[in-house]
Amino acid sequence: MSLSAAADRPPWPWQEAVWRRLCRQWRQQNLAHAYLFCGESGAGSAGFLHEFANLLLCEKPLDQRACRQCRSCRAGGAEHHPDLLQVAPEEGKKDIGIGQIRELTEFLSRSGFSELARITIIPRAERLTLAAANALLKTLEEPADRTFLLLAAVSPGRLLPTIRSRCQILPLPGPDPAGAADWLRQQADRQQSHLSEAALGELLEACGHRPLEALDALRSGRQEGLAAMRRCLHGLLSGETGIHKMVTDAGKIGEAAVFEQLSIISTIVIRGLIEDAWQNPENHSLAEALPGKDRAARLAALLEFHRQVTEARKLLAGPGNPNPQLLLESVLLCWQRQGGERAAWEPAP
Numbered sequence: 001m002s003l004s005a006a007a008d009r010p011p012w013p014w015q016e017a018v019w020r021r022l023c024r025q026w027r028q029q030n031l032a033h034a035y036l037f038c039g040e041s042g043a044g045s046a047g048f049l050h051e052f053a054n055l056l057l058c059e060k061p062l063d064q065r066a067c068r069q070c071r072s073c074r075a076g077g078a079e080h081h082p083d084l085l086q087v088a089p090e091e092g093k094k095d096i097g098i099g100q101i102r103e104l105t106e107f108l109s110r111s112g113f114s115e116l117a118r119i120t121i122i123p124r125a126e127r128l129t130l131a132a133a134n135a136l137l138k139t140l141e142e143p144a145d146r147t148f149l150l151l152a153a154v155s156p157g158r159l160l161p162t163i164r165s166r167c168q169i170l171p172l173p174g175p176d177p178a179g180a181a182d183w184l185r186q187q188a189d190r191q192q193s194h195l196s197e198a199a200l201g202e203l204l205e206a207c208g209h210r211p212l213e214a215l216d217a218l219r220s221g222r223q224e225g226l227a228a229m230r231r232c233l234h235g236l237l238s239g240e241t242g243i244h245k246m247v248t249d250a251g252k253i254g255e256a257a258v259f260e261q262l263s264i265i266s267t268i269v270i271r272g273l274i275e276d277a278w279q280n281p282e283n284h285s286l287a288e289a290l291p292g293k294d295r296a297a298r299l300a301a302l303l304e305f306h307r308q309v310t311e312a313r314k315l316l317a318g319p320g321n322p323n324p325q326l327l328l329e330s331v332l333l334c335w336q337r338q339g340g341e342r343a344a345w346e347p348a349p
């Protein structure tokens with residue numbers, strides 16, 4: 001049976017081979033002191049690290065999984081376990097500083113809650129500053145008994161070579177497109193979301209083919225938000241929807257979320273125009289409604305819209321404190337005007 005067939009927790013199907021390999025080392029008491037898992041963003045590496053820490057800390061592991069019933073598991077699993085420390089950038093910061101690595105060293109030197117293991121997890125190890133990385137090297141060079149460092153990185157090339165060379169490096173790949181779609185279909189069925197194949201494909205595409213993010217979007221109703229946003233954009237071009245209504249609606253979910261959806265939709269339609277292939281006929285219909293006498297002109301129009309959305313998102317996230325409502329109005333106004341002034345979209349002769 002698949003490790004994850006009956007579970008709603010990692011390892012996910014695309015991580016099972018690595019999980020089995022680690023479990024083999026664990027059974028043979030042959031675990032490395034430090035691991036570096038290299039994987040793409042959004043493939044669930046942080047969850048994998050935590051689940052493996054759960055297993056190492058579990059007092060009565062069952063079938064190569066944490067039992068979820070022993071004292072350690074009941075203490076909340078690895079996430080709240082006193083023998084586990086997760087190191088990540090502090091709030092508002094991008095990098096992991098040397099102070100955090102000093103805390104890590106102190107944590108590893110204290111006596112533990114259990115005899116089983118002391119574990120530190122660094123899910124985005126490439127965010128270590130140079131000073132922090134150098135401080136971590138010391139811990140890697142002088143490993144204490146039963147201490148484990150679980151590092152993961154999306155860009156392992158940015159880590160110090162000396163850190164990489166002291167870790168056992170394991171690839172932690174994401175799913176292939178078919179595997180991602182199969183898994184999302186199972187999850188959608190499990191939570192009784194009735195998604196058409198086209199809608200499922202679109203959702204995955206919107207989430208950069210990251211199934212965990214797509215599941216999160218499904219649970220939070222972003223799938224419906226995309227459809228609603230597409231209808232509104234269509235309506236603005238045809239004059240059936242007014243900007244005011246769209247801005248009012250946007251106030252309910254936040255302008256940043258609306259800009260994100262506009263960016264996703266325009267990306268999907270741009271890709272459709274380039275490849276001339278449409279998974280969802282509604283995206284094709286939106287592309288057809290765009291001004292411009294041919295595909296190239298429509299593409300140029302949409303690229304310009306996408307540029308404006310990107311610019312607006314940057315402004316919104318920046319330090320300038322712009323008025324989000326006005327920003328959204330200005331982007332939508334450009335979109336609407338272009339619908340009414342189709343001639344302006346024609347490429348210059």
Ligand SMILES: [Zn+2]
Nearest residue numbers: 058067070073
């Ligand atoms: Zn347990």
